[in-house]
Every structure is written in structure tokens, then in C-alpha cells.
Amino acid sequence: MSRRTLNEQEARECKTEQRNYLWGFGLALVLTLIPFGLVAFIDIERMTLWITIGGCALAQVIVHLRFFMHITLAKNKREDLLLILFTVLILVIMCGGTLWILFDLYQRMLPGMMP
Template identity: 55%
Template sequence: MSDRETEFRRERRSYLTGLAFALILTLIPFGVVAWGGLSTSVALWLIAGFALVQIVVHFRFFLHIDLSRQKREDLQLILFTVLLLAIMASGTIWIMASLQTRMM
């Protein structure tokens, strides 16, 4: 087997593993909601926890971002972008809520 075939098989195995994890991490919260045996707050915390784990799975298996030195800059760039988007979204919500209270 050539190096290209080995690399292709490793990439495909990585994608299929990520797909399996993503499906499992999606189906479990759907099962929690469909089962309905938990309180609303516990169900929301479980869904949020599984969402965070799924973000890590997507970073690792689909975006190929891990904690190695080469990929650390990419991870910092993504986290900085998320920080900026969170600041913009929360600021917008804050301003709109303030405007609503002033209008009423």
C-alpha cells in the first residue's frame, strides 16, 4: 500500500469515527427529550453538555484541530472569533432589551 492510500484510509476512518460520535451525541439529547422523565432544567443541562462535547468532536474529527503546537494558532483564532461574536450578540441583546424597557 502506498502512503497516499494509507493516508486516505486514516482520514476516512477519522471522518467515520467523528460521524459516529456526532450521531450518538445528537441522538442522546433527542432521547432525553422524547423520554421526558427528567425535569426541564436537568434536560436543558444535559442537552447543553452534549452540545459542548459535540463541538469538541467537530473540532477534533472534522476540522482537525487538536492541542498540538501546529494547530494551536487555528484554535486560538476560532476561539477569538467566537469571543467577538458573543460580545456582539450580547451587546445587541442588551441594547434591544434596554430600548424595550425605555419604550414601555
């Protein structure tokens, strides 16, 4: 099987893409290890821990969108971003509605146990 040789521009683009993937992998790894290290090895206040985990999770979503899914704020990628935001909206509505129904049922079934 013959291998096609890349011209100079294609080789540069390939190297840039590999560099972006490595940066994304490194950032994702760091953003995973920070909350793990805090939970496993450091005793900090519970609310601070939850905020840190949430912040790292949000940053990791942004890293994945940028480095692995190539979603940017450029004009030609705007449709992809709108599709992802619409998907997030649908998920929030579904999760919020589910929690609303569950808490309403809990209140109706066990009114004496409400905090």
C-alpha cells in the first residue's frame, strides 16, 4: 500500500491539529485530577468542594467543545453551537421537570417529613 505524502501546508495543519488535541487532553486530565485530588487528599469545606468540582466540570465541558469537537464562536461554526445550546436547553427542561415532579410527589406522600 502506498502512502500519500503531505505537502507543506497539510503537514503544518496536521501538526497544529495534533498539538490542539494534546493541549485538550492535558487540560482535560488536569481538570479531572484537581477535583479527584481535593476529594481524596484534602479536607476542605463541603460547599467549597462542590463549587470547585462544578467549576472544573464546566471548564472541562468548554475544553471538550473547543479542542475535541472544534466548536468555536466563528461565523461558520455558529450553527453547531446553536444545536448544542438547544440540546442543553432540552436536557435542562427534562431534568428540571423530573425533579419538580419528584419533589411534588415527595411533598404529597410524606408531608410530615419535609425539612
